[in-house]
Amino acid sequence: MVDASAAPLLEVRQLSKRFPGVLALRSVSLRVLPGEVLAVIGENGAGKSTLMKILAGVQKPDTGEVLLDGRPVEINSVREAIGLGIVLIHQELNLSDNLDIGANIFLGREPRRCGLIDKQRIFRESQPLLARIGLEQSPRTLVNQLAIGQQQMVEIAKALSSQARVLIMDEPTSSLSQHEAEQLFRVVHQLRSNGVSIVYISHRLGEVRELADRVVVLRDGENAGELAREEICHDQMVKLMVGRDVSQFYQHQLHAPGPLALEVRGVRTLAHARHSIDLQVHAGEIVGLAGLVGAGRTELLRAIFGVDPMLGGEIRVAGQSVRVSHPRDAIQAGIGLVPEDRKEQGLVLEMAVRENLSLPSLRRDQTRGFLNREREADITRQMIGDLRIKTPGPEQIVQFLSGGNQQKVVLGKWLAMNPKVLLLDEPTRGIDVGAKREIYRLMEELADKGVAVLFVSSEMEEILGMSDRALVMHEGRITGELQREELSEEAVMNLATGGGRNPAGVSQ
Amino acid sequence: MKKILGIGGLLVFVCVLTGVLNPDFVSVYNLQNTLRWTSLFGVISVGVAFVIITGGIDLSIGSVVGLVGSLLAWLLTQKGWSAPAAVAMVLLVSLGIGVLHGLLITKLRLQPFVVTLCGLLLYRGAARYITDDQSLGFGTAYEGLRRLAIGKIPIPGLAADSFALPVPFLILMVIAVIAAVFLNRTIYGRYLLALGRNETAARYSGIHTDRVKIIAYVICSVSAGVGGVLFALDVNSIQPSGLGEFYELYAIAAAVLGGCSLRGGEGTITGVIIGAAVLRVLYNAINILRIPTHLEFAIIGAVILAGVITDELVKRYAVKRRAVRQLAAEQAHKASVPS
Structure with a gap:
């Protein structure tokens, strides 16, 4: 156990950071004690990543100071941070997968002999590091031959080799299997007992409860509170993260489902070709699709929308069988998709709000191939008004809007098409709390109007708060269905991790 | 719009400078010639602009010009085809080339650079093979057809020997x-x-x-085809190995100078045409001002580079100004709402 009164190893005082359009951090403070696991939690957009990037030298703060061993330090680059013993392991791994393990561990600081890389020394020095984290691989193994969990171990070995004193892990389990995650936890425990401090960023409150000595909660770029080891429990964490009563935040009322709107029968996706998927969504119903990252939820939505090819199976919209081989087929059948990656897939960032809003409907509104500019202007005006998109005007370049308003533009693209079915993939990722609430409100309104809404979310609160009914996926299969009254974090997590619950008993 | 003003300003500047240094620049003969050549290059530049807007590139334009020109001469003089049939045939060939490029790039996902680089070699070789690498002349038998390239339309109200619009200019305007x-x-x-x-x-x-991209490559190749017909008729005697050589580079340069970004998504037709005009006027200026012609490429290259650099600097300045304005607006807002 860590002595809470010990002098902090790393301390952050009154850090602020502004990005165009948002104040990402507002006078945030943080202490990291020697040899502790400090969990930093908060919703998307709470400022966790920005704070960590500042510590790791990726970004510089506008104001505030960072102290190491009680002395102020200035961290200007990743190299300087590493020199001070602060290493960030990114959510997306940063390995050169065409090189071997040893080369990755020593990337950028290769030991040299006569000006050439001393490979023997690299391998000799890598060995004990790999042994320390329990990775039973030769340092000569190419990284692309390792599983994701093993690659993460290589990242940790890399950090250890640079004498890391503070190891920052950003969502380390987001793409790991249960087994791999457990192995990671063992390594974390072991590092802690060796005196390494670990800053652990995660959305998964179960993990946090298991690992953390202390929890710091951020909300909207500010310190929202702190929990000591004995205070850590799910409800406390959620309360601090959301900052208000959860039931108030999601003003959800059960919708009376109408006729069948979307029916997926025996659909197989490229990612999980072995499993076929069946699901139904009724008009006016909001169905949440829960599961861990990599469970195949995004792939399913992409297959329904015709972005990826389907390997067999059938899609029916309002009782009609639809052949979908391109998004246009799906759109014509009345399906819309708010994709996972707003900036890559949802928007043409350099184009105006007007041009983005009208992109799917241009074809419908054309007059013999020519643009219908009046109709385009009408749609733009209507969507900016209905969705309350905060923009200086219809000609504003979408890039310069805030995340929440960008997401509203994506929603507006589909609302202009009057869809029967709306698919949303992580609809509130990376947007602030206020905009989140508005997106939820819009989802509710759509359901009230009889749109069938199917949304994927990795945020438990969102699944619990918004779903009339939830489907849970695990490794490419739907492992269970939960009615509104059966929804609980435990039930969802159980199904999401492939845990038992007889699916037959669920579907009445 | 700002871009068009910028490049338009450059055009005016080069024209005025050349005109002042040598008044022959504004002679009727020289103006007509420059306008005619601007129009010929304008046609192929407008074509390549569509491909560049998709984020692609077409390096085969010069060879398509060469192939189309050679084929046209060959069909007319060696095979005895009628003029309309021969023109239709060569345009069909260029359309086929565009479809081929489009399909390879979209369906097989080959890189535009590679596909059209191979096209550059392929069509040049084909042109030389079909014609046995012999130069072919139209002679005096096709004066009617040649009017497309060298004809002039007098402007009503002006004296008979004064400035008349070259027919290619009208063709360019229509296109x-x-x-x-x-x-x-x-x-x-x-x-x-x-x-x-x-x-x-x-x-x-x-x-x-995919379909939209294929259309872009078809537009590009057909424009090169139209350009090929006009270039061939203009010179009257075609060299299969030389006709159209490097023209793809002039076309791409005109498009870039005229505001197209090779990253895609940007470009205006007016800008591209002015870009082509700048290149032709520069070329003309080098001749008329007796600058050593060896410097031609160097001068054109330097002007394009300067244009692109200016554009980039202006863009950065605009971004900075936007940020400053936003900050000022926020601070003003904050000042008005005491916290």
Whole structure:
């Protein structure tokens, strides 16, 4: 156990950071004690990543100071941070997968002999590091031959080799299997007992409860509170993260489902070709699709929308069988998709709000191939008004809007098409709390109007708060269905991790 | 719009400078010639602009010009085809080339650079093989057809020996108007601009991006075909190994100078035509001012580079100014709402 009164190893005082359009951090403070696991939690957009990037030298703060061993330090680059013993392991791994393990561990600081890389020394020095984290691989193994969990171990070995004193892990389990995650936890425990401090960023409150000595909660770029080891429990964490009563935040009322709107029968996706998927969504119903990252939820939505090819199976919209081989087929059948990656897939960032809003409907509104500019202007005006998109005007370049308003533009693209079915993939990722609430409100309104809404979310609160009914996926299969009254974090997590619950008993 | 003003300003500047240094520049003969050549290059530049807007490139334009010109001469003089049939045939060939490029690039996902580089070699070789690498002349038998390239239309009200509009200029204007309407007023033009910026997002919006891209390559190759016919008729005696050589580079340069970004999604027809004019006027200035012609490429290269650098600096300045303005607005807002 860590002595809470010990002098902090790393301390952050009154850090602020502004990005165009948002104040990402507002006078945030943080202490990291020697040899502790400090969990930093908060919703998307709470400022966790920005704070960590500042510590790791990726970004510089506008104001505030960072102290190491009680002395102020200035961290200007990743190299300087590493020199001070602060290493960030990114959510997306940063390995050169065409090189071997040893080369990755020593990337950028290769030991040299006569000006050439001393490979023997690299391998000799890598060995004990790999042994320390329990990775039973030769340092000569190419990284692309390792599983994701093993690659993460290589990242940790890399950090250890640079004498890391503070190891920052950003969502380390987001793409790991249960087994791999457990192995990671063992390594974390072991590092802690060796005196390494670990800053652990995660959305998964179960993990946090298991690992953390202390929890710091951020909300909207500010310190929202702190929990000591004995205070850590799910409800406390959620309360601090959301900052208000959860039931108030999601003003959800059960919708009376109408006729069948979307029916997926025996659909197989490229990612999980072995499993076929069946699901139904009724008009006016909001169905949440829960599961861990990599469970195949995004792939399913992409297959329904015709972005990826389907390997067999059938899609029916309002009782009609639809052949979908391109998004246009799906759109014509009345399906819309708010994709996972707003900036890559949802928007043409350099184009105006007007041009983005009208992109799917241009074809419908054309007059013999020519643009219908009046109709385009009408749609733009209507969507900016209905969705309350905060923009200086219809000609504003979408890039310069805030995340929440960008997401509203994506929603507006589909609302202009009057869809029967709306698919949303992580609809509130990376947007602030206020905009989140508005997106939820819009989802509710759509359901009230009889749109069938199917949304994927990795945020438990969102699944619990918004779903009339939830489907849970695990490794490419739907492992269970939960009615509104059966929804609980435990039930969802159980199904999401492939845990038992007889699916037959669920579907009445 | 600002870009067009910039490049238009450059055009005026070069014209005035050349005109002052040597008044022969504004002679009727010289102006007509420069306008005619601007028009010929304008046609192929407008074509390549469509491909560049998709974020692609076409390196085969010069060879298509060469192949089309050679084929036209060969069909007319060696095979005895009628003029309309021969022109239709060569345009069909260029259309086929465009479809081929489009299919290889979209369906097989080959890189435009590679596909059209191979095209550059392939069509040049084909032109030389078909004609046995012999130069072919139209002689005096096709004066009617040649009027397309060298004809002049007197401007009503002006004396008979004064300035008259070259026919290619009218052809370019027709093509330019069609191209501008297509790009700005049809849904396909909007699709082109959208997919040039972000092909994934365009596809997610239900656009058949492959089809739109194929259309762009077809427009490019057919424009090169039209250009090929006009260039061949203009010189009257074609060299299969030399006709159109490097023209793809002039076309691409004109498009870039005229505001197209090789990253895609950007460009205007007016800008591209002015870009082509700048290149031709520069070329003319080098001749008329007795600057050693060896310097031609160096001067053109330097001007394009300077243009692109200026454009980039202006863009950065605009970004900075926007940030400063935003900050000022926020501070003003904060000051008005005491916290």
